[in-house]
Amino acid sequence: MELAGHLVGAGTLVVVAPLLVHRHPELYSSPAAFVPERFIGGSVPNPATWIPFGGGTRRCLGAELALAELEIVLSELVAAFTLEPTDARGERARLAGTVLVPARGATAVLSRRGAAIG
Ligand code: HEM
Incomplete structure (x- = not known):
């Protein structure tokens, strides 16, 4: 063909x-x-x-479950925490199974929202 x-x-x-x-x-x-x-x-x-x-x-077969998990887990995470990049240099993506992931694991600063500063 x-x-x-x-x-x-x-x-x-x-x-x-x-x-x-x-x-x-x-x-x-x-x-x-x-x-x-x-x-x-x-x-x-x-x-x-x-x-x-x-x-x-x-x-x-798990597409709908995966999307539901992402929606629930990500919205709970974002509601409770802030995520900020560190000053580490940018990193490439690497293939892990069927998905792309950060090559060095994506270090980030996770802070609980509303936590006292200092
Ligand atoms: C973000 C999460 C996920 C991604 C990106 C993903 C991606 C994929 C991809 C690309 C395939 C191959 C489809 C094809 O050959 O055309 C696949 C197959 C499959 N996935 Fe997922 N998946 C995810 C989560 C899940 C979850 C949570 C489950 C089970 C609870 C699951 C169960 C399966 C099964 C059983 C197959 C094989 C289907 C078959 O060969 O008939 N996946 N997935």
Whole structure:
């Protein structure tokens, strides 16, 4: 078959790379920037171009649970604590399983909101 101008022979394994899809400048503006606000208020992410949980018949079975966990845990964390960067230099991302994580663990300063200063 012909796929995007390429001739794909029978039996060829074709895989989709979520990282490349999510970093595609025609799909996302400033794709490399950490801008979580890009998902606020707009329409539901397009399932064809937002694929952190894969897609098709092997799509992640825990996707809804993972999203619910993130919503609950992150909102509780942000309500109770502030997170600030240290003066450590920026770090690259590295692949851990199916996700990108900070290469050196992302040291940050965690402070309880409303705690006395000094
Ligand atoms: C942010 C969290 C998570 C991410 C980013 C994630 C991502 C993924 C991805 C990319 C796949 C492969 C999909 C494919 O082959 O197309 C997958 C498969 C799977 N995930 Fe997750 N996952 C997450 C959390 C979870 C949780 C919490 C569970 C279970 C409670 C779970 C259970 C599974 C299972 C069972 C599969 C295999 C599905 C199959 O092969 O039919 N995942 N996940």
